[in-house]
Each structure stands twice: as structure tokens, then as C-alpha cells.
Amino acid sequence: MYHILVKTFVLFTFIVAVCFAVNFEFAHYVNKKDVFGSAFNFKSIQGNVVLIVNIPFDCKFTDPIYEDLRYVHKELNKKGAFSILFFMSDQFSESTSSCDENQIRKQKQKLSRLPFKIFKAKKLRGPHAHPIFKFLIKESNVKPDGDFYKYLIDHQGNVAEVFRPNQTIIGEPCSTMTSYMKKSMGGIFGSLGDLLKELGA
Numbered sequence: 056m057y058h059i060l061v062k063t064f065v066l067f068t069f070i071v072a073v074c075f076a077v078n079f080e081f082a083h084y085v086n087k088k089d090v091f092g093s094a095f096n097f098k099s100i101q102g103n104v105v106l107i108v109n110i111p112f113d114c115k116f117t118d119p120i121y122e123d124l125r126y127v128h129k130e131l132n133k134k135g136a137f138s139i140l141f142f143m144s145d146q147f148s149e150s151t152s153s154c155d156e157n158q159i160r161k162q163k164q165k166l167s168r169l170p171f172k173i174f175k176a177k178k179l180r181g182p183h184a185h186p187i188f189k190f191l192i193k194e195s196n197v198k199p200d201g202d203f204y205k206y207l208i209d210h211q212g213n214v215a216e217v218f219r220p221n222q223t224i225i226g227e228p229c230s231t232m233t234s235y236m237k238k239s240m241g242g243i244f245g246s247l248g249d250l251l252k253e254l255g256a
Contacts, residue, residue: 090173103136104235105208109179109199112145121169123224128170134236141173147201209235
């Protein structure tokens, strides 16, 4: 009986570790405001598979991309804990206007229809880059040189894949993300299943 209790405790510890282990620095962003002024606790997505996308401030000609991402968000949320975060920046914009609050308010109606959290980042690369993008670049060795780079973070907080702007998110990238969703759930329930078999359940 004792060894069964020990194994149960070890498994429970493993599950907790899988759910909360994260190399990604979400824990340092407890209550950060999105572009609408709403506070967001980044700890709430620890253990999720997360797609981080840098988007342009100008929303022209971006509707098809956003609709593809909306589809991916809907489909992958059926399979488990999946989140998409947008970081809005004008670093790669050809426009001379900067990303200010007045422009954000003008775009608010369109952006508010998207089921993603959207944050503002003045810089995505260089010495003044947003800390999250510093992490993404360091871990992936991929620097964004345009809009719509998509960094996939697995459930353990590692940068697992980077999808470049010229890659459609529908098709193979979506299948890749689905496989990481399965890994995140399989790693937990696979071990749980083994223990239940050993216990005769």
C-alpha cells in the first residue's frame, strides 16, 4: 500500500510540474494591460500551448490572416488549452505615424472582434525590444524582420516552432500545433494511465 501512495504522490507532483513548468517569462507579467486597458494575468496561460504573433498597427489587408488565426484558435481550443497573443508594433511599418493611443482607439472596434489578447510593443528587436520578444529571439534564434512572425510555445514554455510570414497558418502549421496539443495532454494522461493499470483500475 505504501509504495502505491508514493507512486501516486510522485505522479501528482509530475502533473503539477507539467501544468506549471514554464521557461517562458509569463510569471513576470502578472497584470499587464492590453491595448484596451484591461489587465491580463499571464500566469493564467501557464501550461497552455501558446502562439505569439507580431502584428502591424495598420489593419489594412490583414482580415484574411486574422480570419485564418481565428479558425485555428477555434479548432485548437476544442483539443485543449490553447491561446493566441498578438503584439502590435509599428517597427516594420512603412508608415511614418507612430503607434499611439488615438490610433488604437480608431482600430478598437475591429480588434475587439478578435478572440485574442492584444498588447502593444514599441520594439520587437534590438536593445529596446519587448522582453517577451527578447526571449523568443534568444530561444529560437529567429529575429522578426517583418509582421506576422508566429512563435509557438509548448506547454512547458519552450519555443517549439516559428512560422514565418509567408507561411499560411492553415494546413501543415495547424497540424504541427495540433501535435503539440496532443503531446501536452498525452504526457500527463499517458503516465496516469500507466499508474492506473498498475493499480488494477
